[in-house]
Amino acid sequence: MPVHPSASLRSAVTSRLRAAGCVFAEDEARILLSAATTPAELAAMVRDRAAGRPLEHVAGWAEFAGLRIAVDPGVFVPRRRSEFLARRASALVRADALVVDLCCGTGALGAALAATAGHRVRLYASDLDPAAVRCARRNLAATGAEVSEGDLFAALPAALRGRVDVLIANVPYVPTADLALLPAEARLHEARPALDGGADGLDVLRRVAADAPHWLAPGGALLFETSDQQAGAALGVATAAGLTAALAHDDDLEATVVTATRPSGATARR
Structure with a gap:
């Protein structure tokens, strides 16, 4: 009490x-x-x-x-701006869709999707941080999600390849040199891998985009958050992977999301 x-x-x-x-x-x-x-x-x-x-x-x-x-100590705190990512993804989730939440952190995005879908969703989630995985398992317990610990797609069951309808990947996108400019709350108390996107902030995104076509079903979509400054480059990363990418922005939340779709007739690049 x-x-x-x-x-x-x-x-x-x-x-x-x-x-x-x-x-x-x-x-x-x-x-x-x-x-x-x-x-x-x-x-x-x-x-x-x-x-x-x-x-x-x-x-x-x-x-x-x-x-x-x-949210346990040390785990990345879900930001309100990411609610826009959850809404964009939710709009694509059909009945019995197969949804994957990479870099899931607390599992907030997956939980939001499951709560708003209005129908059954087959949900998988993964994160590299053991503390985040423990959080996600608690937050997603009621959804029946399978939550795994590991590096991006390597944590997922191989049987999901080519079958994922909606792939959410809230990858870290802060350039390494800009980490020192973050508020102390994030810089000192959240796991660095959840923040550090490499030299230009797009390193993890490149890895996800490169493998996404092998995991997405034809017509399936990868959705990820980015900054306004990185939006053009992020679109380029998705396009280079053979995906059809579009940008959306929410002024109220100051959030930018890319939706990158695997064309229905496309064969994943090897």
């Missing part, structure tokens, strides 16, 4: 968080008060948040697409 929040306690927590530089101190105080089960736990949570730990790591969950997603 959460700590009963008196007006004075709520005010004290808000003031402590505001003094620590938390811009949304009132909202964060509400979340911590709802998450803590004892005064001692609340005090520890407020202390950790004031010290700079991400709110989601402190509370143990993040809100994503209307869902409460478990």
